[in-house]
Amino acid sequence: xxxxxxxxxxxxxxxxxxxxxxxxxxxxxxxxxxxxxxxxxxxxxxxxxxxxxxxxxxxxxxxxxxxxxxxxxxxxxxxxxxxxxxxxxxxxxxxxxxxxxxxxxxxxxxxxxxxxxxxxxxxxxxxxxxxxxxxxxxxxxxxxxxxxxxxxxxxxxxxxxxxxxxxxxxxxxx
Numbered sequence: 001x002x003x004x005x006x007x008x009x010x011x012x013x014x015x016x017x018x019x020x021x022x023x024x025x026x027x028x029x030x031x032x033x034x035x036x037x038x039x040x041x042x043x044x045x046x047x048x049x050x051x052x053x054x055x056x057x058x059x060x061x062x063x064x065x066x067x068x069x070x071x072x073x074x075x076x077x078x079x080x081x082x083x084x085x086x087x088x089x090x091x092x093x094x095x096x097x098x099x100x101x102x103x104x105x106x107x108x109x110x111x112x113x114x115x116x117x118x119x120x121x122x123x124x125x126x127x128x129x130x131x132x133x134x135x136x137x138x139x140x141x142x143x144x145x146x147x148x149x150x151x152x153x154x155x156x157x158x159x160x161x162x163x164x165x166x167x168x169x170x171x172x173x174x
Contacts, residue, residue, distance in 0.1 A: 009072075009076035009079065009080070010076075012072055012076060013069060013072040013073055013076060016068045016069065016071070016072040017065050017068050017069040017072070018065075019068065020064040020065045020067060020068025020069070021061045021062065021064060021065035021068070022061070023061075023064055024060045024061035024062070024063060024064025024065065025057050025058060025060065025061030025064075027060070027064075028053075028056060028057035028058075028059070028060030028061055029053045029057040031060075032049075032052040032053045032055075032056040032057055032060075033049045033050075033052065033053050034049075035052055036048045036049040036050070036051060036052025036053065037049040037052075039052070066101070067097060067101065070096075070097045070100060070101065071093050071094065071097045072093075074092070074093035074096045074097055075089050075090060075093040078092055078093060087122075087125035087126075087128075087129065090121050090124075090125050091118055091121045091122045091125060092118070093121070094117040094118055094120060094121030094122075095114045095115070095117045095118030095121070096114065096117075097117055098113035098114045098115075098116055098117025098118070098120075099111065099113055099114030099117070101113065102114075
């Protein structure tokens with residue numbers, strides 16, 4: 001989805017919160033179902049799996065929703081401040097989100113998490129730009145020969161010898 005197709009910022013924040021919650025809840029459901037089944041005694045694996053999903057999947061979904069909401073709020077704020085939407089907004093939003101979420105651990109933990117968030121989002125944005133350029137089908141300009149093909153040669157025209165200009169001029173006295 002391109003940047004122009006996204007919703008405006010107030011709606012984008014709510015959309016990202018819901019999407020992040022769904023992603024966290026589904027991923028947490030899969031993860032915790034396996035974890036619950038492995039930690040349950042034989043014969044009660046299905047019950048243990050369901051209990052683990054019911055207990056932990058909504059928590060993981062909520063954690064993802066908080067991360068997605070903060071990221072979207074920072075992203076929309078930066079779009080509003082800078083008046084342009086580019087990868088630097090996402091990178092800065094990732095760094096700010098990581099810093100804010102780790103702020104309770106002190107300035108060292110916040111700065112480390114901010115650096116990790118910025119580097120992680122820089123890698124994601126860089127990969128996105130790389131894949132977009134690589135997958136783009138850019139045809140060659142119309143005047144360029146196709147690759148690995150010799151340029152077409154034009155046949156040399158056969159020109160008849162010119163007649164002297166005197167043959168075309170008629171004598172007015174005649």
